[in-house]
Amino acid sequence: MDYTIFAVAIFLIAVLVFGGVFLIRPRRPGVTDEKPSPEVTDEAAATGTAVAEPEEREEPAGGVETAQPEAPSVEVPAAPELETPPPSAGRLVRLRARLARSQNVFGQGLLSLLAADKLDDDTWDEIEDTLITADVGVTSAAQIVDNLRTKVKVHGGRTPDEVRDMLRAELIAHIDPDLDRTVRTEPHGDRPAVLMIVGVNGTGKTTTTGKLARVLVGDGRSVVLGAADTFRAAAADQLETWGGRVGAPVVRKDEGADPASVAFDAVARGVDDRVDTVIVDTAGRLHTKTGLMDELGKVKRVVEKKSQVDEVLLVLDATTGQNGLRQARVFAEAVNITGIVLTKLDGTAKGGIIIQVQRELGVPVKLVGLGEGPDDLAPFDPETFVDAILGQD
Numbered sequence: 001m002d003y004t005i006f007a008v009a010i011f012l013i014a015v016l017v018f019g020g021v022f023l024i025r026p027r028r029p030g031v032t033d034e035k036p037s038p039e040v041t042d043e044a045a046a047t048g049t050a051v052a053e054p055e056e057r058e059e060p061a062g063g064v065e066t067a068q069p070e071a072p073s074v075e076v077p078a079a080p081e082l083e084t085p086p087p088s089a090g091r092l093v094r095l096r097a098r099l100a101r102s103q104n105v106f107g108q109g110l111l112s113l114l115a116a117d118k119l120d121d122d123t124w125d126e127i128e129d130t131l132i133t134a135d136v137g138v139t140s141a142a143q144i145v146d147n148l149r150t151k152v153k154v155h156g157g158r159t160p161d162e163v164r165d166m167l168r169a170e171l172i173a174h175i176d177p178d179l180d181r182t183v184r185t186e187p188h189g190d191r192p193a194v195l196m197i198v199g200v201n202g203t204g205k206t207t208t209t210g211k212l213a214r215v216l217v218g219d220g221r222s223v224v225l226g227a228a229d230t231f232r233a234a235a236a237d238q239l240e241t242w243g244g245r246v247g248a249p250v251v252r253k254d255e256g257a258d259p260a261s262v263a264f265d266a267v268a269r270g271v272d273d274r275v276d277t278v279i280v281d282t283a284g285r286l287h288t289k290t291g292l293m294d295e296l297g298k299v300k301r302v303v304e305k306k307s308q309v310d311e312v313l314l315v316l317d318a319t320t321g322q323n324g325l326r327q328a329r330v331f332a333e334a335v336n337i338t339g340i341v342l343t344k345l346d347g348t349a350k351g352g353i354i355i356q357v358q359r360e361l362g363v364p365v366k367l368v369g370l371g372e373g374p375d376d377l378a379p380f381d382p383e384t385f386v387d388a389i390l391g392q393d
């Protein structure tokens with residue numbers, strides 16, 4: 001009996017021991033049934049970042065348990081990648097094909113007329129008409145024709161190369177290679193250079209401001225942008241997009257705010273941040289509204305309380321011809337224009353406007369816009385321009 005009790009007791013103990021072994025089976029190191037509670041980093045908390053659940057992992061084949069404790073993955077918003085625009089040097093050469101395409105009628109038209117078998121009065125009239133159609137202006141067109149006629153008489157020969165050289169020299173002379181086309185963007189001491197971008201709505205001011213910021217960043221400069229076009233909130237948004245892509249901060253205020261105060265604040269920010277250049281985009285003003293033109297003068301005067309204005313660049317749409325010239329004259333009366341940005345030269349055969357606008361305003365074309373792409377703005381160079389329109393490498 002005692003043995004029976006003893007045997008039963010042994011059996012029960014054995015059952016308990018083995019059962020316990022299975023019930024309290026050790027777990028794989030680092031693997032828990034509970035999902036780890038996701039960690040929220042300070043950064044994620046601050047930015048309201050969504051936290052990703054850790055994924056279930058499959059056990060590796062062969063039963064080798066190698067699972068390691070995994071840090072929960074946290075989605076951190078990628079910092080917007082800054083773009084590296086190309087430098088200013090060589091841009092016009094790169095965009096030469098655009099010029100060649102758009103100015104084909106102008107350049108090639110003149111070349112073929114000059115190479116005609118017989119250069120009679122009618123042909124010379126046609127040459128003059130071609131120049132006028134390309135917006136060279138009546139006075140310059142007549143001068144160019146006179147000069148070419150004289151050269152043809154003196155030199156006699158008219159091989160294709162001679163004709164091309166003659167026309168090339170004449171056009172370059174009229175565009176004037178000696179004009180100073182430097183865009184003054186160098187800071188002075190502890191003050192940034194200040195550029196104002198002015199012009200009528202739709203000519204491409206905001207786009208030019210953004211593209212110019214890229215040119216400068218491409219050349220290694222630091223830039224602040226001022227969104228003084230407070231008539232159109234979208235212009236400030238547009239500028240923020242441009243600035244954001246190259247790391248140029250944008251100073252803006254609410255729609256309807258005083259443009260002069262935005263311009264002043266932008267320059268103040270530029271001084272505080274010790275940047276190289278501040279570019280102020282102004283509102284597109286109707287040249288018939290004297291009040292608005294006066295305001296442009298005010299923006300300049302207010303900015304000058306903080307720092308001198310180095311450039312006032314007038315943006316002109318090359319496709320608007322005589323109308324654009326009229327606008328240019330009004331702007332030139334209201335504010336001292338230091339340079340012209342001729343936009344949309346990719347969309348017109350009227351490249352001769354360069355000659356006319358410089359002649360009318362006595363101010364050089366410093367930059368040209370050759371497309372809607374972010375890097376389609378180039379410093380203007382007369383020789384590259386003429387070579388492109390005459391189809392010369």
Ligand SMILES: Nc1nc2c(ncn2[C@@H]2O[C@H](COP(=O)(O)OP(=O)(O)OP(=O)(O)O)[C@@H](O)[C@H]2O)c(=O)[nH]1
Pocket residue numbers: 199200201202203204205206207208229232235283284285343344345346347368369370371372376
């Ligand atoms: N093809 C071409 N389009 C251009 C060029 N420059 C600007 N544009 C286009 O012209 C349009 C008007 O440009 P904006 O920069 O908004 O003109 P804006 O003068 O600032 O106009 P407002 O803000 O209304 O005063 C846009 O669609 C630009 O992409 C250029 O050189 N070539």
